[in-house]
Each structure stands twice: as structure tokens, then as C-alpha cells.
Amino acid sequence: MTPPASPAPAPAPAAGALACPACGAATVAGDRFCEACGADLPVTTAAAPAAAAATSADPAPAPTPQPEQPEPDYAADLAPPGPPCASCGADWTQIQDRYCGVCGMKQPAPRDHIEVSCEGVAAVTDRGRRHHRNEDAFALRATDGLPVVAVVCDGVSTTVDPGLASQGAADAALAVLAGGGDLNAAHAAAQAAAVAVTDVPPPPDLGWPSCTFLAGVVHGNVVHLGALGDCRSFWLPEAGEAVTLTEDDSWAAEQISSGAMSPADAYRSPLAHTITRWLGRDADPGWAPRLSEFRPGGPGRLVLCSDGLWNYAEQAADVAAAAAGEGDALQVARRLTDFANAQGGRDNVTVVVIEMKGPNTMKESS
């Protein structure tokens, strides 16, 4: 099996690219905005490159973009042409200030929608319908013969630059896990990355850059999960009942587990989704991810997602219903993303789907 990485449809910028993805102008590494058109730049090289690098057929896993590779010698005046208008297809030269010069449609930011897939594994992240940016991030390693590693981080929207925190954390965790480190080490690296985003104190109405954390490692028929915050993992078996594999660090979850409120009452509260643990500079050093192990009894789909999905599918059975149907991992991940958007798309939504064959099949294939 040689799993090809297929990021689509938003073309993922090449790691270390020096051209603005919106207008094609030359940019300086580390810039957050394009000087020419003001478009957001994929500062942390987005999820796709990390995943693309990791999903390559290279037998030695390359978990993160390799900075030591000689930098391509782009000539500033030979900036590659950008994509055509995402709405009317007008030529890229028509796009100015990120708007199409024919139909006027604002062009999507690189992170607005990213898809990555290879055989049996897919990830989709989407801005949703309401938010102006996608502050979710994922990182993925799916290389033949090696454990599948997936990380989902959800930027906390009441903080400064949550999108930087989430992408940095996801990439850092992936690097540790792909290198053989454990989930606690991955959490520590993700926490360090979220802290490293900035040391400039945030304005009074915002918090330090923060995000949630969910990492999964699938080795044969064994799933290891580490979770902090409110990203969730679900098991959707081909036969039998769907299961929620994670526990939220949220106000509602605390009320329910302490017996103070019924689940129905807790989730009706406006505080329900307030998270009680996160990554970032103001995270408590004592917070550790909840670790769990799961061995499916048969074939099915493992889902890792941000709350942009489960806001609309609180129960595992709801997720299973929304995912139900034919299709490969990418089609299922898209179906769940579309479901969240059709329900209102109130938040960024990220969905990772990993197909699992169950214990018997694994023996046959090995």
C-alpha cells in the first residue's frame, strides 16, 4: 500500500513557500499577513504540509516539514500563479485584496477548508458558517506499516491568535508521536508550542493563545487516546452501538460527573461548553491529558473531532447517524463536516476518520 496524500480542494501551500497564497506576492517567512494584499498567511505552514510530509511513501517517517532542506530559490518576480476564483473561476490575475475582480467573492483563506486523505484515513477541517477564520487545526501521519497518528486541536476563540496555538500544538504533538514518544510527551510538546506563540500579554478582554488537545495513535487494532479539553473521539462500529471514547473537560461534563445536574439540564446551560482545561500559557501545569485505550471488537470507523461537529451530535449514536452510509474515510469525513455546516456551522469543524478492520482482519493481513 502506497498511500498517496491528496489535499483538496484548497491547494495546500508547499512547506516554506514564499508566495502569498491569495495574490502570489512574495512574502517573508514568519509574516502573518501578506504585505501586498493583507491576506492571512499560513504561518505555521498549515496542517496539510505536515500531513502531506508524513503521509508520503518515504519509509522513514518525516513528521514535520524539514527546515534543513535547501530553500527553493524563488525569484520574487516569478511568483507562481494562484488558483482561479473559487466562486466563478475567473483567472487568478483578477483577484485583488483577496476579492475576485469579476464576481466580487472573497477568496477562501488557505485554512478555511483543508482536506487530507490516503487509504483508510482522512481529515477535513472547515471554517464553518459563522466564524471568520478557521482556528481548528489537525496533523496526521499515515505511513504504510507505521501506526496512524492523528492530532486535533481547537483554538479557543476568546484568546489571542488561537489559530497559531492550535496549529503549533498539533504539529508539535505529531512530531513527538511520530518519533515514538508517548501521549504525555506529546501533550508536553503541544503545551510548549502553545506557550511559544507569543510572550506579549494579551489585551484585557482576551486570553493568552489557547487550544484544546486530542491525540490518537492507532497501532494494529489498538487505539490510544490522550485528550484535554472538549475535542471528542467516537467509535462507530459497522455493527452494534456507537461509543464515545473521550470525556470532556467542560463545565457540563463536570456538573454531570459530580452528580450536580442531569445531562439534559447541564447541556441547556449557556455555560455548558465552557472548557475547564486547555493548552496555553495560563494552563495549570498540573493538567495532564486523560489517557485511554480501546480495542474494537470488529470493523468500524474511528472519529476524532472538534466540538464544531458534536455540538450538533451530542451522542455517539447521533454521530453514527450523521456518518452512516457508503464511502471511504474522506467521504465520511466530508459528510460529517457538511452535516455540521448544514446544522448551522456555528463553529469551526474538524473531523478525522480512520477506518479499522477489527481484530480478525488485522491478523489475516499481517
Place this chain on the structure above:
Amino acid sequence: MTTAAGFSAAVFQNEFLADGATEVNAVITVTAAGGAAAGAASPDKAVLLIVDTSGSMENPSSKIRAARRAAATACEMMPDGAWFALIGGSDRVVCLYPPSGELARAGEGTRAEAAAIAAQLTGGGGTAISTWLDLARGMLQPFEGGIKLAYLLTDGENRENENEFQRAIQRATGVFQCDARGVGADWHVSELRQITSALLGEVEIIKDPDEMDDDFRAFLERAIGKTVADVRIRMWAPKGSTVRFVRQVAPTIDDLTPKAKAVNELTAEFPTGAWAGDESRDYHVCVDVPPGAVGDEKLAARVSLMVGPDAVSQGLVRAVWTDDDALSTRINAQVAHYTGQAELAQAIQEGLQARKEGDIDTATVKLGRAVQLAAQSGNEGTMRVLRKVVDVEDERTGTVRVKRTVEKLDEMELDTRSTRTVQVKREAP
């Protein structure tokens, strides 16, 4: 966004539209910042004074005497290096100074010569304004790229074929700018407004000949202040959209929509004339765009300020579709204010027209609405003149009585004053 040329543009709008909505409104404030624009090399400047020398100016003779003084003052104020001329107009037109009929270069000698000739103005004959405009056009046409300003003073109605008049205005359009002044009560506001609307100027009344000197002086001061020639608004709107209007809304209301010149399928330019190094004008644009889906964001208009071939500043008018009524029903204060000011001008003009036609009921409703709008927006200047035409019972509700007898001068003053707006207190864009 401020540019090297010293212009900046700020956009005020509520970009949020309800699902299915198509109409996008925005107010764009364009400001020329003093130093930068003034520091650049100013283009050549030509200033024409066109003074009515028909027989009626002698009756009463206070008019021609005031015109002599005022024109002489204006000639003496001509800035060094400017090109100028003094034109006398009746049923025929004569370039009084310089006698050659070509523009004179302002200097100590030419100023004194021109002032001496201005002091000898005499009246005789009728009024054929088309000939005045044609002569001015012929003299100013060669000044490609320069600032070309004319000031036209008359005291009576134009005595010529309406078509003749219209065609002369058309010929002059785009060649030079022209302010117009009517002295006394025997001229028609609508007639001079046709000139100033096409030639990017303003029409005002000089109620008393004694005010003429100050008015000429003020014109010259404004003319001296102009430093940037031929500024245009270039507006792009997306394919499938309709530009409902582009309207200057401050300092005065002037509908630019009919002045559109197509640049390409999606872009048109609107002339705004010459600018001083420190002035600010507001524009209200209204565009119908093809509706987007909830969550979509489109550029509804790109408004650029053009000086020569260069875009010196631009503002982006956006449209964002939302299903959140709290966002889409918000009304931008600037847009609301200038929508009201435009309605105020219209209510005054329609009210005065109705009164003229003896339809007091309509006049009462329209002028009542005008009082209400003037009060709401704090347009005290217009309110002061409105009070000369109506007795106000309640400003808030617009309850008024049209006065039985109104001075014709007051009525004309209200008409000319109707397009003058006030700016609204700024909020953050």
C-alpha cells in the same frame, strides 16, 4: 488608507445583509490632507470671471456698481502666475480683459489693468448665456490637465432657446468647472442649477448687491486653494450588479450617477473636479449585487480616487450575508444621516414647487418633512431659511404652516440652500 498624494478614503457601512438581500449602501469620506497635496507641483490654473453686463444690471444701478467693485477686487486677488480673463456677457459676449481674447498671466501689471477695466463695466442688451459658456470653453479648452474654474454672475433669466442653452452646457461639460451666482430675485434657480450641476459647481443667491464683493472674494480664495486638478471617482462593482447611485452628499448633494463614464464593463468613472489640499467630501454609493449565500462575503464596490492615471486612495465596500437579524437590521449612522439629507433636499425642492403651483397641502407636507429632517440632523443653516417660508409648530413631528406671504428672495435662498448638508459626528469605521 493615506497615500503619498495626500488623499485618504474611509468607508462607513453595515456590511451585513439578510439572506436574499441585494442592496449595499456605504458612505465614503474622502479627505485631502493639506501638506502632501499642496507640496506637490500644482498644475496650471486658469480662472475666468463672467459678469452679466445686460441692461437689467443697470436697473437698479446698485447691481452694476457692486459688480464693478467686486470684479475689480477679484482681478486684484489673482495669484501670481495664474491665467485669467474677465468676460462681459449680454446677448453677445466680449472678453473685456485681456482685449486679445487670450488668457492673461496674473502679475502686478495685468492685475491692475484688469481691475481698471472691471471698474468701468456698463450694462446693455439681453441675456444669452450659451454664448458666455461657449467663449469660456474656447478659452479654457487648451488648458489640458490644468485647473479650470469659472465664476458666472447674472441677474436675470436666460433669454434664448432652451436647446441652445442645453447644448452649450453639454459642450462645456468636462472642459471647465463653473460656479453660478444670481443677484436679486429675477433669475431662475433651476436654470443656473443646470449649469452648476453639469459643470461641478455650486449655485447661490446674492440677495443684496452689497454682498457681491464678499462673494467674489470667497470664490477667489477657494480658487487659490485648489491644488489638484481633475479628480475622479472610479468605481468597480461585480458582474451582474447594478449601480443605483453615486452621490456626493457633503458638503452639498450632487448626484454623480448620470455623469458616469464607462472604463470597462464593470468599472465607471465620475468626475469630481479640482480639489483643495485640505478638503473633505462624502459620497454615498448604493449598489445592487447578486445575492450570496449566508456566510458569503463579496466585494460590492471598490471605490478608488483617481488623480491623472493614478489611483491615490481606495475604499472597499463589502457585503456579508448573515442569518443573524441583529446584524443585518443595523443601520449605519452615516448612511442613515445622508439618506435623510438627500430626502431633505428633495422635500424642500418639491415643497417649493408645490407652493409655486398653488398646492398648499402638498407644500405643507413636504416642507413639514423638511423641517423634521433638518431638526433631526442638526442642519441649522437650512432650518433658519426654512423658518422664513413656514411657521413651525413642532420641529419633532414636522408640523408647520406655510406662510401666506413669503419674500421671493427667501424662497430662492431656500431653494439654493436645499442641497447644502451637514456632516454627522464620526464613529469608528
